[in-house]
Amino acid sequence: MSTTASGPRPRLITQTSVIALLLLVVLLGRSWLQPLITSESFRTWCTMFVAIVVQSMPFLVGGVLLSALMSRFLSERLLRKVIPGNPVLAVPVAGVAGFGLPGCECAAVPVSEGLMRRGLAPAAALTFLLAAPAINPIVIVSTAVAFPNDHVMVVARIAASLLTTILVGWWCVARGDKLQMARRVTNHHHNDDFLYGALHDFLHAGGFLVIGAMAAAAVNTYVPREWVDSLAGQAVLSVLVLALFAFVAALCSESDAFVAASLTSFSNTAKLTFLVVGPAMDIKLASMESGQFGTRFARQFVPVVLIVAIGSAVLIGAILL
Amino acid sequence: MKTMTQGLVAAALAAVLIRISLTGEYLRFVQPWMRWPLLATGLALLLMALRPASGYAPKESWVPATSWLLLLPTLIVFSVVPPPLGAYIAERRPAQTPVLDKAPDRLPVATNGNPVNLGVDEFTWGAAEPGDPMGLKGQAVRLEGFVSTDEEGGWYLTALVIFCCAADVVVERVKITGRHRLAISGFASPEPGSRAPEPAPAIRQRCRPARSSRSRPRRTRTADRNLSFSGHGPAQCQWRCPSGATAWALRSRKYPMPRHTR
Numbered sequence A: 001m002s003t004t005a006s007g008p009r010p011r012l013i014t015q016t017s018v019i020a021l022l023l024l025v026v027l028l029g030r031s032w033l034q035p036l037i038t039s040e041s042f043r044t045w046c047t048m049f050v051a052i053v054v055q056s057m058p059f060l061v062g063g064v065l066l067s068a069l070m071s072r073f074l075s076e077r078l079l080r081k082v083i084p085g086n087p088v089l090a091v092p093v094a095g096v097a098g099f100g101l102p103g104c105e106c107a108a109v110p111v112s113e114g115l116m117r118r119g120l121a122p123a124a125a126l127t128f129l130l131a132a133p134a135i136n137p138i139v140i141v142s143t144a145v146a147f148p149n150d151h152v153m154v155v156a157r158i159a160a161s162l163l164t165t166i167l168v169g170w171w172c173v174a175r176g177d178k179l180q181m182a183r184r185v186t187n188h189h190h191n192d193d194f195l196y197g198a199l200h201d202f203l204h205a206g207g208f209l210v211i212g213a214m215a216a217a218a219v220n221t222y223v224p225r226e227w228v229d230s231l232a233g234q235a236v237l238s239v240l241v242l243a244l245f246a247f248v249a250a251l252c253s254e255s256d257a258f259v260a261a262s263l264t265s266f267s268n269t270a271k272l273t274f275l276v277v278g279p280a281m282d283i284k285l286a287s288m289e290s291g292q293f294g295t296r297f298a299r300q301f302v303p304v305v306l307i308v309a310i311g312s313a314v315l316i317g318a319i320l321l
Numbered sequence B: 001m002k003t004m005t006q007g008l009v010a011a012a013l014a015a016v017l018i019r020i021s022l023t024g025e026y027l028r029f030v031q032p033w034m035r036w037p038l039l040a041t042g043l044a045l046l047l048m049a050l051r052p053a054s055g056y057a058p059k060e061s062w063v064p065a066t067s068w069l070l071l072l073p074t075l076i077v078f079s080v081v082p083p084p085l086g087a088y089i090a091e092r093r094p095a096q097t098p099v100l101d102k103a104p105d106r107l108p109v110a111t112n113g114n115p116v117n118l119g120v121d122e123f124t125w126g127a128a129e130p131g132d133p134m135g136l137k138g139q140a141v142r143l144e145g146f147v148s149t150d151e152e153g154g155w156y157l158t159a160l161v162i163f164c165c166a167a168d169v170v171v172e173r174v175k176i177t178g179r180h181r182l183a184i185s186g187f188a189s190p191e192p193g194s195r196a197p198e199p200a201p202a203i204r205q206r207c208r209p210a211r212s213s214r215s216r217p218r219r220t221r222t223a224d225r226n227l228s229f230s231g232h233g234p235a236q237c238q239w240r241c242p243s244g245a246t247a248w249a250l251r252s253r254k255y256p257m258p259r260h261t262r
Helices: A015-028 A030-036 A040-073 A076-082 A087-100 A105-117 A122-134 A137-146 A151-179 A184-188 A194-222 A225-229 A235-249 A256-262 A268-280 A283-293 A295-320 B003-023 B032-050 B065-079 B087-092 B120-128 B245-251
Strands: B116-118 B141-143 B146-149 B155-162 B170-176 B179-183 B186-188 B216-218 B221-226
Touching (some): A040 A105, A040 B065, A040 B087, A105 A194, A122 A268, A137 A151, A151 A295, A194 A235, A194 A283, A225 A235, A235 A268, A235 A283, A283 A295, B003 B032
Parallel strands (some): B116 B141
């Protein structure tokens, strides 16, 4: 355990042994600890928090493994053959490619980083990042089930999400270097080891996922749903409220259609906004992106995605719904 | 964070994933189909976590301080032991029925005299549907769920539906009014806020009356009486059988859990 100590002889007290001891104490002391925590609301928060983390773990681990596989096996030549070299054209291709990765955004963040590492234009990789959770077969099916008499909603969701991803992608092309993306990708990946590389990526992204999950669980536990419902009447306000709700609640894109369908007092355009904003940008994703690509980048990217997503949803909603 | 500690943090999280998928605790958090993905994820993560212990020394091992937060889910699962969602969330989220407009998979029709067993979602669908396709009018109906109250003192039979994970749980409830024949099994805690011990392992106990002195055992059958739980007002008689203990008892016979979508 203590071999990492740098002293002349192995030390007994190291970071690792302290953490191991902490885990052991909590594990053995659970029967004493459990009765101390009596607050129902806190226990509910714990359930929601653990649920969000547990739900995203398979996607995050799958994402870092896929990303590690890509940096090993996906050749730049192949990538260049499939994706057009011109970023302006690459953006729509990457948007449509989002159909191919059925997973939540937790997988998309490391995968898009892996694509960038392989030399894909950042704008195209970011487009893929936005498209993958928003439009994939599982999301389409769940939306169709949630809105059984309203298949226009499915079409509207796909159209508005695709519009959002492509517009944001082109915005990234136009911004170019001004995006100030922290290219951890270029200066970090010396870890040739497959397993350690994946572990390293996992720890990087995981902490930010936990921050997002904490916030989302707090919203879902402590904010009464009546507050959201009470604002359904106003046309403009209801769109903004559901956009904000989608951002802070951070539901996964496979299930948000059911929640949208249950918000019966809202207009269809407001529901569409909820469905378009949620997968494109939420508190969990914003946290992960600022961890992966830098805070300065996130400060530009997050508001732009939100504005474009709301705009596209309102536009498509006005045409179709 | 030292390389070895990184391995330890990931291994602890992997242990949590493996544990909850093997014990069935995962049903408190996510859908039933997630069991094997969670186990596979746990094993993959464990494999990744063991890499530092194998003597591999990476050239670059720096990770941001936020990575420490990955200890939090592990510590919470081991110390708080998050309960299945129950009355707390049901009382704070207004009922959101009907969620699905489509008919349930099965369409039980009540026959004369025999109580029909229904899920809360099936009942709300059947009751809302014009023409009474389930033949519910005047029939004895047996619903399973847990009890929740509202501010006016009304009370409900409630079921929770998980679509993806527990954070998106949707409340389905049936208001209980008037005089009914009521069969109750489970245990109630004598005062609000006091927590009856969790019926663990709930699988075997099937929520039998608790032996603890803190909770009063109840196994009551009231016939044609006003629903006041014989002297306890609804506000005082919080059902602390963790979420849907009676609901699962017949539904899956295995784990306490809110209901999941098909």
